[in-house]
Amino acid sequence: MWSDNDLTGTLGIKYPIIQAGMAGGPTTPELVAAVSNAGGLGTLGAGYMAPEAIRRAVRSIRSLTSKPFGVNLFIPENPHEDQMKIEQMTEELNRYRDDLHIQVPESVQFTGQPFEDQLNVLIEEKVPVFSFTFGNPSHHVMSMLKEHNVKVIGTATTVREAKQLEKNDIDIVVGQGSEAGGHRGTFIGSFEDALVGSMALIPQLVDAIDIPVVASGGIMDGRGIVASMALGASGVQMGTAFLACSESGTHPKHKEALHSSTDESTVLTRAFSGKPARGIKNEFIVEMEAGNAEFPDYPIQNALTGDVRKAAKAQNKSEYMSLWAGQASRLSRNLPATELLERLVDESGQVLENLN
């Protein structure tokens, strides 16, 4: 199962295991480098990072590994700036600010980081792999990436999306099953219609496109890896499994929440960012979903909740943090990434042996 395939060959890695590029802090240079050094593909989740911060992180990764690694960015969106919604939400969030003893911010920057500038850093720093979510890059961007021999990984939640990525000359498609933690990558149609479980999604993706399919969503150990390969995937992308690693920048309270979670703990919500994402249900989600204020579009809502989430982290208040997690988060293990990789490989071998 570990012999070279279309995925490991394309990426120049030993094991077909990609550590997901989770934005917001968990993917430290130490985590990314450890995964790549152990034979997988580490990925910096740089969607929310300023261009120069990406440059520093990439250089830091480079100082720790000579192996291939990736950087993940978000395809930018054009949100509708609904002033009424923004005002109501600001009001709604004030009760958390009161509770956290923080001031209402004087101004909030609604737009995300400048995508073209982020991308230029990747080109300048010769990042070997670029992965993205929330859409499909423009023809111009794809030409630039191809010209610089960057391998490109897109994210699809349906067959329609995967076909559109393939048409755009993407090298590899990550199929995001409904089990996955964090943001839904859906960019065509409604996210509800695109909540397809991995068991159903992966074989349909494999049948529909000719480029390598990487399974993601609910994969936590050797069982999930072998299952994904059986479904026809060329490899796996694991997010939640790496959240709990010692090198990850995940907040300790978030790690605790993963370990004490059950299969019923997670929920899909727009409360944190305006875009549907899966996380462990907490006070913030329950109250915001029940509240009267409508969520402004992503990334406006993300900007509006930024100070609350930051203060919640600083004050160890997990009830107001975004505790992103997939549906098998209870299987997460607090291990150094190198050891986790080794175990994943050993377990997969064991699972395969038991099947024979």
Add this chain to the structure above:
Amino acid sequence: MWSDNDLTGTLGIKYPIIQAGMAGGPTTPELVAAVSNAGGLGTLGAGYMAPEAIRRAVRSIRSLTSKPFGVNLFIPENPHEDQMKIEQMTEELNRYRDDLHIQVPESVQFTGQPFEDQLNVLIEEKVPVFSFTFGNPSHHVMSMLKEHNVKVIGTATTVREAKQLEKNDIDIVVGQGSEAGGHRGTFIGSFEDALVGSMALIPQLVDAIDIPVVASGGIMDGRGIVASMALGASGVQMGTAFLACSESGTHPKHKEALHSSTDESTVLTRAFSGKPARGIKNEFIVEMEAGNAEFPDYPIQNALTGDVRKAAKAQNKSEYMSLWAGQASRLSRNLPATELLERLVDESGQVLENLN
């Protein structure tokens, strides 16, 4: 992979493949017997059948096979007879009656078939395997089944439910992933919290209980079977895959809908029965979900829509039928069940070989 395991041993079957006991017509005695004769476990979906109809069907199955087979029943519920909801829904349904040129029924029988009488037929006819959904049988029922050496299969959508089934001395647990077609088996907590994808659900069930776990939800071919076994399941239960078989009583328009479906076609709805179930989105679902009338409890809503569904079938109007389907329905194949079983076994062998 096909050597005797805890599932095949307990049930006395050759291959760990169970044909789901889908109620409402698809599981003809011919289908059930063909699956059992081919080495799987055929199951009569008898939830909506009168006791004497079950007896006739069981005798018919017996005349076609000497192999073990199962009968599936519903654990009865105590619905709230909300007269206001019932009147509004009756009114709401009249537009379909107009369109189908049928009369408003003079009276509707709200209660389901008598469970104890159904069960007594199973005992009297010495049915070897009893499977159920929507709960957990009483201690009295379990004692009776055990006394008559009936093997008992329960359905769980969460770890909590599986543990409760194990505690009740159930022999085998079917883990129903969120991909599955038809009714959600959830009987503890909210069905939304219990929508766990197979990739995440199965390993957690296997870790939590000591009795055999059977994977279900989105499994359509050898890829899904090997994936399920890799996740730790002792076997699989397949519903949608058998819906399209030549022997199944599935309406031809329903089979057509399966074949032309995509990964985005299905939706969860209470519109047909009052209980959440996954089917292909059609006019009836869209209109009823958008309508003003609230759905009465299951099985009251099932009784109220009965004449509409029946007339829709008679008149080939698939827009008003319940087109139950899992999230991989596009992978269904219109084959005789014997041939499907053979292909599933061959494919699984091939998948396993490719993994090595």
